Amino acid sequence: MTALAEASALASEVAARHAADVDLKARFPSEALAALRQHKLLSVLVPARDGGAGGRLGDVLSICYRLGLSCASTAMIFAMHQIQAACVVRHGAASDWHRAFLRRMADEQLLLASATTETGVGGDLRSSLCAVEERDGRFSLIKQASVISYGADSDAILATARRAPQSPASDQVLVVVPRGAGCRLDPKESWDTLGMRGTCSQGYVLEASGEIAQVLPASYGDISAQTMVPTSHLLWSGVWLGIATDAVARARAFVRAEVRKKSTSAGGLRLAETTSKLQLMRSNIESALRRYQAAMDQPDTLSSLPFGVTMNNLKVASSRMAVEIVGEALQICGLSGYRNDSPFSVARHLRDVQSAPLMVNNDRILANTAALLPALRQDPDLLT
Amino acid sequence: MASQNKGDPILSARIRILVKELGQLETDIDSLPDDADLYAAGLTSQVTVNLMLALEEEFGVEFPDELLKRRTFASVDAISHALTGLGAKAAIAS
DSSP states (O other), X not given: OOHHHHHHHHHHHHHHHHHHHHHHHTOOOHHHHHHHHHTTGXXXXXXXXXXXXXXXXXXXXXXXXXXXXXXXXXXXXXXXXXXXXXXXXXXXXXXXXXXXXXXXXXXXXXXXXEEOOOXXXXXXXXXXXXXXXXXXXXXXXXXXXXXXXXXXXXXXXXXXXXXXXXXXXXXXXXXXXXXXXXXXXXXXXXXXXXXXXGGOEEEEEEEXXXXXXXXXXXXXXXXXXXXXXXXXXXXXXXXXXXXXXXXXXXHHHHHHHHHHHHSOOTTHHHHHHHHHHHHHHHHHHHXXXXXXXXXXXXHHHHTBHHHHHHHHHHHHHHHHHHHHHHXXXXXXXXXXXXXXXXXXXXXXXXXXXXXXXXXXXXXXXXXXXXXXXXXXXXXXXXXX | OTTSOOOXXXXXXXXXXXXXXXXXXXXXXGGSOTTSOTXXXXXXXXXXXXXXXXXXXXXXXXXXXXXXXXXXXSSHHHHHHHHHHTTOOSSOOO
């Protein structure tokens, strides 16, 4: 086992131990986060020259999956952190402020949160009402953030905003706001939900100020197309694959116990079908990862419509399949799966996975794809 | 794009008329030079698709998938260059 795989196995073990309590109390998974920090997993993507592990997105995807097997909230927090990290690593490489921030992130194992959603824009991440106001090399920003997952437990928040008060809603930037004097969080909405309870995705009013250098130099349009969207859809998919895989593992254990007792199981056939769907989901994620990694150094390809459609499709397919697979696992395990107190329980899986089609609503993603499709032509190549 | 040469002035004028007719840009195209960043003016990927379809109709060309990237539609000059590359003529297509 590689050092990274070993470290993620250890962190996953800690996450598993506290998953039920985190879920019950809707509390931040602090034990699992301590383990992730202890093994330096928060800086996997930070280049070695800046003190990180210099890992690839595939490494992070594997860890998301691994954590997803034991605690979906921990896995999702880890995924959301790495999405922010990927944006700073890729789009802050030429900025002294962001290079220094990455070094700090690796040294102190900072946890990054995200303030992309805003009250009043109807869930459209590509438009902002709030704006960065610049004055004498400094900025200020007030954002009505409808959700900042684990905001209270984060060490820095990446917020989207219009470039300037006179900019159109779609001309956005991404600004890094370390917690402290330049970052005030006023809690608004609480987080008492069906699942993903440990992500503590409360709403806040974010009041930020600092040096103008904290604004990432690239436009958010580029950051979103080249990094945030593909990374989010891949890492979220990794988390959901973890949830689905563990649910299927429980269904398999249930069928095995039945076969042992009665030499046959009513759920055997369904398990075979579900396993095939799980394999399809996994292959789809692996293929999207390969496609992204192959295009990593081609910004034009990454910001092209066909690539955007591919990544939209990944999110919709993964989230739908995860929900279906966990539902089928429940069907196989029957009441044993429905119970909270059985070794075959998939109750938490079921609740957690329902968030998948909603976190960036699939209907919104499909509508976006639908708007892009008239421009696309048939892809004549296979296996290129 | 600022780095590109100026596009054909007649093509540019016709592109501007199409952008104006779409009416989906937050900033008035008349107030922008040919090399201005249209994304900073409020161009979104969805509006880009509508613009592309209008350009195809107007100039009788087809944008292949490899041209469907942000850079192609980043400015009036960029669009003009893409159209020239696709064989669009400045004169009204017959």
